[in-house]
Structures are given as structure tokens and as C-alpha cells.
Amino acid sequence: MSTVTSELNSLFALPPANELPPDVLGELQSICRLHSIPAQELSYKWESYSMKMGIEQTTLDLPTTRAFKKDLQEIVEREARSKSHMRSVDRKGAHATPRNAAKGSDVFGMIDGITPLQPSTSGGNKRKAAFDTPSVPKFSKADGMSSPSDGRSLPIRADQKGNQSVAFAERQNPGQIIETLNGHLDVHEPPIAPHPESRVKLTANTDLKKFRYRPMAMHLSEASEVLDDRIDEFQSLIQAHHSLDDSVFGNAAAQGTNEIIAVGRVASDAPEGKLNAASLVLEMSRRTGAGLRVPLKIESVSYEFFPGQIVAVKGINASGDCFNVSELLDVPLLIPAASHPSTLEMFNERLGATEDADNGMPSKAMNVIIASGPYTVDDNLAFEPLHTLCQKAEETCADTLILIGPLFDTEHPLLASGDFDLPDDPGIEPDRATLVDAFRIMIAKPLQALAQAVPSITIVCVPSTRDLMNKHVSWPQANLPGKELGLPKQAKMVSNPVTVSFNEIVVAISAQDILYELRREEVVVGKPKENNLLARLPRHLIQQRHFFPLYPPVDRTLLPKTGTDEGIATGTPVDISYLKLGEWLTVRPDMLIQPSALPQFAKVVENVLVVNPGPLSKRKGAGSYAQMTVYPRKLTDQERNQGALLAHKLFERARVDVVRI
Numbered sequence: 001m002s003t004v005t006s007e008l009n010s011l012f013a014l015p016p017a018n019e020l021p022p023d024v025l026g027e028l029q030s031i032c033r034l035h036s037i038p039a040q041e042l043s044y045k046w047e048s049y050s051m052k053m054g055i056e057q058t059t060l061d062l063p064t065t066r067a068f069k070k071d072l073q074e075i076v077e078r079e080a081r082s083k084s085h086m087r088s089v090d091r092k093g094a095h096a097t098p099r100n101a102a103k104g105s106d107v108f109g110m111i112d113g114i115t116p117l118q119p120s121t122s123g124g125n126k127r128k129a130a131f132d133t134p135s136v137p138k139f140s141k142a143d144g145m146s147s148p149s150d151g152r153s154l155p156i157r158a159d160q161k162g163n164q165s166v167a168f169a170e171r172q173n174p175g176q177i178i179e180t181l182n183g184h185l186d187v188h189e190p191p192i193a194p195h196p197e198s199r200v201k202l203t204a205n206t207d208l209k210k211f212r213y214r215p216m217a218m219h220l221s222e223a224s225e226v227l228d229d230r231i232d233e234f235q236s237l238i239q240a241h242h243s244l245d246d247s248v249f250g251n252a253a254a255q256g257t258n259e260i261i262a263v264g265r266v267a268s269d270a271p272e273g274k275l276n277a278a279s280l281v282l283e284m285s286r287r288t289g290a291g292l293r294v295p296l297k298i299e300s301v302s303y304e305f306f307p308g309q310i311v312a313v314k315g316i317n318a319s320g321d322c323f324n325v326s327e328l329l330d331v332p333l334l335i336p337a338a339s340h341p342s343t344l345e346m347f348n349e350r351l352g353a354t355e356d357a358d359n360g361m362p363s364k365a366m367n368v369i370i371a372s373g374p375y376t377v378d379d380n381l382a383f384e385p386l387h388t389l390c391q392k393a394e395e396t397c398a399d400t401l402i403l404i405g406p407l408f409d410t411e412h413p414l415l416a417s418g419d420f421d422l423p424d425d426p427g428i429e430p431d432r433a434t435l436v437d438a439f440r441i442m443i444a445k446p447l448q449a450l451a452q453a454v455p456s457i458t459i460v461c462v463p464s465t466r467d468l469m470n471k472h473v474s475w476p477q478a479n480l481p482g483k484e485l486g487l488p489k490q491a492k493m494v495s496n497p498v499t500v501s502f503n504e505i506v507v508a509i510s511a512q513d514i515l516y517e518l519r520r521e522e523v524v525v526g527k528p529k530e531n532n533l534l535a536r537l538p539r540h541l542i543q544q545r546h547f548f549p550l551y552p553p554v555d556r557t558l559l560p561k562t563g564t565d566e567g568i569a570t571g572t573p574v575d576i577s578y579l580k581l582g583e584w585l586t587v588r589p590d591m592l593i594q595p596s597a598l599p600q601f602a603k604v605v606e607n608v609l610v611v612n613p614g615p616l617s618k619r620k621g622a623g624s625y626a627q628m629t630v631y632p633r634k635l636t637d638q639e640r641n642q643g644a645l646l647a648h649k650l651f652e653r654a655r656v657d658v659v660r661i
Contacts, residue, residue: 004027004029007039007040008042013385021409024065026580028068031036069579117507164419169384173660174660178660183655187629196456199321206581211479238263252291253294264282264311266282267283269295274522280298296322297315309549313329337588345640352364365629366399366628368400373615373627375407377388378563385623401456401457402462411570412563444485458490462494463493463511475574494509496511498510499584509593516560517550519533534601534603538608556570589611590651599612600613623660632649
């Protein structure tokens with residue numbers, strides 16, 4: 001029990017606390033015993049329950065824990081009733097051939113006991129049972145399974161029963177700030193009228209044309225070369241960073257008595273199951289290790305591992321069976337983004353900060369709003385959260401609005417079924433309407449109204465592999481077709497992932513939820529260097545210099561369930577041949593925007609401002625967004641005179657508020 005207790009504390013206790021309250025811990029232990037599930041699986045079920053219920057209802061206290069326990073019990077009972085019903089249907093099926101047919105009697109037992117010399121082989125109720133209508137479960141409207149005659153509502157799934165969506169107008173605590181970073185800085189003060197011209201210069205640091213490759217045309221030889229090249233590139237980086245000679249590197253799979261350094265990819269010795277300390281293997285490139293895999297013995301080190309991670313290990317393979325690791329070498333980080341003083345002054349003037357005294361004025365700060373999909377709840381397509389977000393951007397005269405997909409979500413039950421009504425619009429014929437028409441009415445219209453109200457705004461749209469409107473189905477992913485979808489000219493279509501610059505600020509954005517998948521696959525050996533999970537996971541991306549360093553991706557059946565009939569998530573359809581498009585460029589970004597199903601946060605990790613705004617709309621309730629106030633970069637006389645490149649230090653001059661919509 002002590003092991004279960006420690007696991008529950010490590011998985012559920014929120015920093016800075018290291019232990020759960022005794023009453024909550026007791027309920028969680030009871031759930032584990034009742035359902036015979038380990039603590040790790042219980043944490044996954046809790047994450048799914050949190051996303052289903054929304055952040056207001058999922059604070060880990062005693063009432064919420066008991067509600068979680070009750071929800072699990074109801075799911076188990078429904079599954080048991082469903083299995084019992086299926087067995088009943090099998091027994092009473094009208095098309096089943098009775099067993100006594102093989103003993104010479106007629107097939108359905110119709111003449112048993114009627115014809116002479118024909119012995120009865122069944123009881124008196126045999127005939128009646130053979131012609132009974134197969135049992136079908138009866139559901140009342142209260143059960144949410146009545147026939148959807150009007151076509152505008154979907155039946156409530158078993159796992160949604162009793163958890164209907166909360167009306168958007170009745171949402172709790174709208175506008176409440178959930179988390180703040182750099183709260184000592186003031187929030188941006190909106191001007192009396194919108195700025196006459198844009199204060200933000202948007203520059204794409206990614207070649208968007210490279211993302212327009214042909215998907216689903218991957219060759220195994222190309223994929224293997226990409227994976228091998230990544231190992232070889234990291235070996236060169238590590239060699240240069242630690243000033244190592246070529247002779248110290250070797251093949252970890254080869255038996256030897258000399259200590260060597262091997263660079264390779266972390267993998268599991270089994271194709272299925274979660275990675276653990278006993279199943280760790282190191283996969284080397286064909287150039288350095290003939291593509292072999294060798295088990296790692298890591299008893300003397302403390303580290304965090306995940307499949308696909310590139311590591312440099314020092315040790316000995318004396319037996320030829322495994323590589324005994326004595327040390328893990330640090331992977332060098334990219335240099336921080338920097339600009340010339342004259343460039344920084346130019347962008348400060350663009351914000352209206354012409355004097356040093358203006359740099360600390362909230363009215364001169366840049367106002368950035370960040371949101372991630374979905375943008376409406378599961379039971380309607382009103383997109384009320386999106387309309388409210390656009391209204392917020394208009395009221396505050398936002399300089400930049402970043403919208404991260406999915407905009408039109410393939411996992412939305414109504415869109416997945418295709419059974420929904422279009423809003424009244426004189427320019428559309430209902431019988432000839434397409435998804436493009438629906439997008440123009442539901443998504444493009446509020447964005448066009450925002451662009452008319454605030455002409456100086458810059459809208460950045462990042463697609464998702466869950467977007468219905470993007471024909472490019474694999475990741476890395478090409479941008480959305482802006483003109484075809486009727487978006488305003490202020491809307492800039494970029495790829496997924498992308499690295500862009502807002503004035504001098506370098507921002508990396510990816511719509512793929514890598515943090516949730518890393519959370520599921522990560523294994524911690526020994527004492528972690530960072531106890532805070534939400535700070536540790538983004539550090540993997542920064543160290544690995546990649547938007548999606550996990551390989552292979554998590555099976556989509558293990559991801560959070562969706563609201564569709566199938567209930568299976570889209571997952572991450574990675575095209576390995578173009579995995580290099582997900583690599584970071586020559587500098588470390590000032591900011592990383594990484595939406596995730598994990599709790600929303602804003603943190604500074606390795607001098608990178610990392611933000612997870614959370615979904616704007618949860619499946620059954622309102623979500624959150626992030627608002628960022630960026631002050632101009634202050635310059636000293638010494639920095640101006642030296643003329644050297646200056647780090648942007650965004651994490652010191654940006655205030656981030658995660659707000660309930």
C-alpha cells in the first residue's frame with residue numbers, strides 16, 4: 001500500500017504540496033482497490049474526467065473525488081448492463097439455429113409433439129421463444145436516446161449521460177484570471193480609438209512552401225534516413241559542445257572494456273506498453289552503430305526519458321548484453337534570440353515608445369490575445385466563445401490575435417455526423433451548401449466584423465490536423481486556404497508548426513498536443529531535475545530542439561475520448577519523411593505557444609516564455625484564453641554604444657494572464 005500511496009501523491013499532489021489530504025488520498029486508494037487499477041491508469045481517467053467536466057468542477061478536493069468515484073462506477077455499471085443485454089440478444093435471436101436441429105428434429109421445433117412417432121425435444125415454451133422479437137433496449141427521452149427527429153441534436157452518449165453542456169450564458173466566473181505571470185507589470189491600457197495602422201510587423205521565420213508536400217506518400221527508406229540523420233546531427237552538436245575527440249564515441253552494442261560515449265534514440269524493447277526503466281533501449285544510427293539496439297542499465301543515474309529522445313550516454317558494455325550507463329551528457333541549448341539595438345529602437349518607435357520614459361507605459365505595450373480550439377461546445381455550432389473572444393479583442397484594441405486550430409473540428413459530434421442546420425444567410429442555398437459555406441458563416445463572419453472594427457489588428461491562424469477545412473492531413477501541416485474561406489485580409493495563414501516574429505519577438509507555435517503525449521510516455525528515473533510537471537515537459541522540447549520529439553506518437557486509442565460516435569481521437573498522423581520541418585531553427589524562441597489538454601499555464605522555462613492557453617471551449621462548457629501585455633525592450637546607453645546583439649528578454653517584460661472566457 002505504501003507504494004500505491006507514494007504513486008498517488010506523486011501523480012495527484014499539486015506543487016508546492018508533496019502529499020494529498022488524507023481524505024482525498026483515502027478515496028483514491030478506495031477507487032484503486034475497487035476497480036483493480038494502478039495509480040497511473042487512475043491518473044489518466046482523472047485527466048479524461050477533468051476535460052469532460054471543465055476546470056471549475058475538477059479541483060481535487062473531497063467532494064470532487066467522490067463525484068469522480070461515482071462517475072467511474074456508473075461507467076462500469078453501464079458497460080456491465082450493455083454486455084448483459086448483448087448476451088440476452090444472442091440467446092433470443094430469431095435467426096439462431098436451435099441445437100436440437102442436429103438431432104433429427106425440424107429446424108425451429110414447430111412440429112415437436114404434433115406428428116406421430118415424433119418425440120418432443122423441447123419444453124412447452126420452445127415455440128414461443130423461437131418466434132419472440134429479439135430484445136431491444138428501450139430508452140426514454142430522459143436517457144437521451146430518443147430518435148433525433150429534428151436533426152439538430154445528437155443523442156447523448158453513455159459517457160455523457162448526466163453531464164449535459166452548461167449554457168454559455170450561464171458559465172461560471174467569466175473573465176476570471178486563472179493564472180498570472182509577471183503580475184507586477186500592469187495590464188495593457190486600450191486606446192480611446194483603434195490605432196490608424198498596425199503596430200506589429202509579422203515575419204514568418206519558416207519557409208511555408210516546404211509544408212505543401214504531398215501527404216501519405218512516405219517511403220520507408222526516406223523515413224529511416226531522416227531518423228538516422230537526426231542522431232548524427234546531435235552527435236556533432238554534443239561533440240562540439242563538450243570539445244570531445246572522435247575516438248571517445250563508439251558503438252554501445254559492441255562488447256568492450258573501455259568507457260565510450262554513445263549517441264542514440266531512446267526506445268522501448270516492446271512494441272506495445274508504456275516505457276519503463278526496465279524496457280529502455282538505445283537505438284543507434286547506421287553510421288555509428290549499424291542501426292542496432294542495446295538495453296540500457298541506468299541504475300546509477302537520474303534522468304527523464306521518453307521514446308524518440310536523443311541522448312548521449314557514457315558507459316561500458318562489458319558483457320555484450322547491455323550498456324551500463326555511468327553518466328548522461330547534457331545536450332546544448334540553442335542560443336537565445338537577439339537583435340541589433342537599432343532594430344529594437346525601430347520596433348519601440350512602432351509601438352509609440354519614442355523616449356525611454358515611454359517604455360514603462362501600459363498604453364505603449366503590445367496587446368496579444370492567444371486562443372486555441374475547439375471554439376464551441378459539443379451540442380451546438382453557435383461558436384459563442386469565438387464571438388465573445390472577438391468582442392474582447394475589439395474592446396481592448398488587440399494588436400495581435402492568435403487563433404490555433406482546430407477551427408472546424410473533425411471531432412465535433414455535429415460536424416462528424418454532418419447532421420446540422422446552417423444559420424439563415426441570403427447568400428447560401430441550403431440544398432447546395434458546402435462546408436466552405438458553413439465556415440464562412442460560422443468562423444469567417446465574426447473575424448470579418450473584428451477586422452472592420454479594428455483595422456490595425458493582425459490575426460494569425462494556425463491549422464490543426466483536426467481541421468476539416470485543411471486538405472493537408474498529416475503533420476507537419478500546410479496552412480489553410482485563406483481566400484477560399486472568406487477570411488479578412490488581416491488574417492495571415494501559417495503552417496503547423498510555425499516560427500514567426502512579432503516585431504523583434506520570436507514565437508514558436510504548434511497545434512499538436514505534444515505535452516499530453518509526453519505526459520503519458522515519460523518515465524522518470526531517480527529524482528527528477530524538475531518536480532513541476534508543467535515546467536518539465538516543455539523543457540524536453542527546448543532541449544530536443546523540436547516541436548514533436550516523441551517517436552512513435554501515442555496510439556490514438558489511448559488519447560482522451562471524443563464526443564463522436566466512434567469516440568476515438570484523431571491522434572498525430574506524423575509524416576516521418578518531413579519530420580525535419582518540425583525542428584527549431586538556429587535560435588531559441590522567446591516564446592513557445594503549446595496548446596494542450598493539460599491544465600493551462602504560463603511559465604518561464606530555460607528563458608523561454610511557455611504558454612498553454614487551454615481550449616477556448618471544452619466539450620461541455622466554456623474554456624480559457626491567454627492575454628499577453630508586452631512592454632518595449634528598454635535600452636541602456638552602454639547597450640546602444642556597444643552595438644552588439646542584445647537578447648530580447650521577453651520573459652522579463654511580458655505579463656501573461658490566463659483568463660476564463
